[in-house]
Amino acid sequence: MEPIELVVSSVQQEAPGIRGITLIRASGDPLPGWTAGAHVDVEIPGGGHRSYSLVNTSDQADVTTSPSSYRLGVRLDEAGRGGSAFMHLLKKGDTLRVSHPKNNFALTPTDDEVVLLAGGIGITPIASMAAELRAQGKRFRLVYAARNRIGLAFFQELTRLCSPTLCVHCDDEGGMYDLRALMVSLETQPLYLCGPTALIDAAIALAKELGWQEGRLRFELFSAAAPSEGDTAFDVILSRSGKRVHVRADQTILDALTDAGETPNCDCRCGDCGLCQVGVIDGLPDHRDYYLSEKEKSSNKFIQICVSRSKTSELTLDI
Ligand SMILES: Cc1cc2nc3c(=O)[nH]c(=O)nc-3n(C[C@H](O)[C@H](O)[C@H](O)COP(=O)(O)OP(=O)(O)OC[C@H]3O[C@@H](n4cnc5c(N)ncnc54)[C@H](O)[C@@H]3O)c2cc1C
8 A cells, every 4th residue: 555645743742752743644634544553654764664653542432443643652762773863853844654554463352351561662552552442441451661750651641541540660669660470460361562672572481481371462572683793694595586685694684685676575674573474495594583483483484584584504485
């Protein structure tokens, strides 16, 4: 689907380093509807895009079914390559090209209580989940953890929306959030989590240790692991054309293929959504994704090319 041209209608400081950006059509016409957990891909000058979750803190369903605007919450990433810095320079009247909403992190219907956990900027999809559950009259509780109280973006709105089920945790008041205590206390409830990779990794490890059923822990990653020390270069061979593409030590397979003129599918670029998955014909993948199960990883039949690499000097892929 063609990207949509949108105009910045307002920009607001939501917390230090976090900006709220509201986008509308120049015509004022309604935008495509979306469900909680959805994001849009914003085109960044110079090519590429960055994904931003759609934010809603209203319990009125038509805010998302027939929206007049999209609201984003963007944290400035000082260590980033410029996407968030670009978003932080936007001002009222600027135009952007934005994808239709996509959702890899939707709520699964349940009559059980739903537990929502947000760490820092991970509040963006989680806030929308709270709003959707409230609009549906479903039971939920929201835990919102941040480094300190002034870092809690959308706090007033969330207090109104979630009270009395909002539980706030600030590291500077109570130390690191006790994820184990939360997860041990749950009986059968599903847990939806968005936050720093370390928090997500800890939750995955705990879910495994506690014997949680597959799918009970749901999460969305906002950033891929940075290239790690010791990564080496390798070649990818495209089985259908026989083309050989060199992947540098500081490059992903996805980026190397794109630079070589290929157009691989992708979305999250974090190894989380499964869209860039391709078949492996020969060679040994170095799996670094959050999408494949342990069993699928050990079969070595598929690879998520946005984050995973190769343990062998050549990797032949079914593309
Ligand atoms: C589905 C989804 C939803 C998202 N929603 C939001 C949201 O609501 N709000 C929000 O603020 N962000 C959100 N993000 C993150 C957002 O898309 C951008 O990644 C973020 O704004 C940083 O962009 P950047 O260009 O400044 O940094 P990037 O260049 O994207 O780098 C981000 C971080 O990744 C690491 N990194 C990984 N690979 C490399 C590399 N090769 N070189 C350098 N650094 C690397 C760095 O540590 C860096 O700090 C979302 C991401 C996804 C996938």
